[in-house]
Amino acid sequence: MTRTAQRVFEHQRIWRVTPDALRQACLLLFAAISRDHPEVDHVIGIANGGVAPARILAGRLGVKSRSVKARHNADDGVYRQATGKVAVDFDAFRRGLGRKKLGGTVLVVDDICGSGATLYKLRNVLIPVLAPDARVITATLCLNTGAETCPDYSVWTVSDWVSFPWEKRPDQPTVDMPIPERATSHA
Template sequence: MTNTSSATTSPVDQPARVFEHRRVLTLSRETFFAAARLVAAAVIDRDGPPTAVIGIAHGGLPLAEVIAATLSIPLGHVEARHNATDDLYEQATGTVDHSGEPLAARLAGRTLDGTVLLVDDICGTGATLDAILPDLAPHLASGAVVRTAVLCRNAGARYQPDLWVWTVDDWVHFPWETTLPDDQATEPLTLPHEVQP
């Protein structure tokens, strides 16, 4: 990310994500779509219809796209990179490269009002959400509020999003990621009846 609105954020006290190393938790496409609709319904139940959804690229974009389509609301995105690689069991560095430039370009000087939903695939530590939230401030109208939602929250995370579907204690493989090795032990995530907390 090389534009002028990029930044790197380095938290001082970075919690470690919990990985039991027993299996990789997997999410089927069918379960993902059901979870995305569950999140959309929970947002409406708790805060009323959001006015826009912003996905954190790349992992948060699929969730943002389904929510935007389900609720017929505008979609935007911001960019962030936390892990140094895509290797399994990669511990978070605490350094987040992030940019609000894609959102700024899409809004072209307009501001967002009402409830804006910021989404990602997983909250491993919370560092990515913490880094991105200040990027949204210049694009919010007076009185606008931001709510956060993720599919998974790692059991070691101190950060608590407003909504999440699963609390996880191992690595999670999402359906849009590269195929796992054939010999990798896995366990499918099953859809709960409601979101957390």
């Protein structure tokens, strides 16, 4: 299914998530998720952007972090709208599981929920590897106001481009994202 939601860009600033803001955001996500889900059995980071926050959360939750590659943008240019088509490279992830099915609570993590299409696609792609008792929850650092599908948890709501620590810094000036004070549950 092709998703057509458009990310909102007000073109007022490019937000920059600093390493300190990233650590605090992950701590807040961990607290909110742990409050609602006393046990998380699996953490999956959506590569590339979800890998770092997934590793941080998995470490706090005491579970192994896995990753699955997904691509929604045509390129890495600033203010680019997503294509509406999410390409997922699921083969390596599936091979890593072998015949194992993921049971219990499965946390899927990404850096940003722009339109919601990547989270939507990942929920569906995971179905064949989920045990009957599995429950998928999602968390992102940022949620764009144009998203059609919300994650279960997010930290910042944005209406402009966001630059993350693992990305090449934009050529334009950036504004540091404020250190967050809470995570939001959208569930």
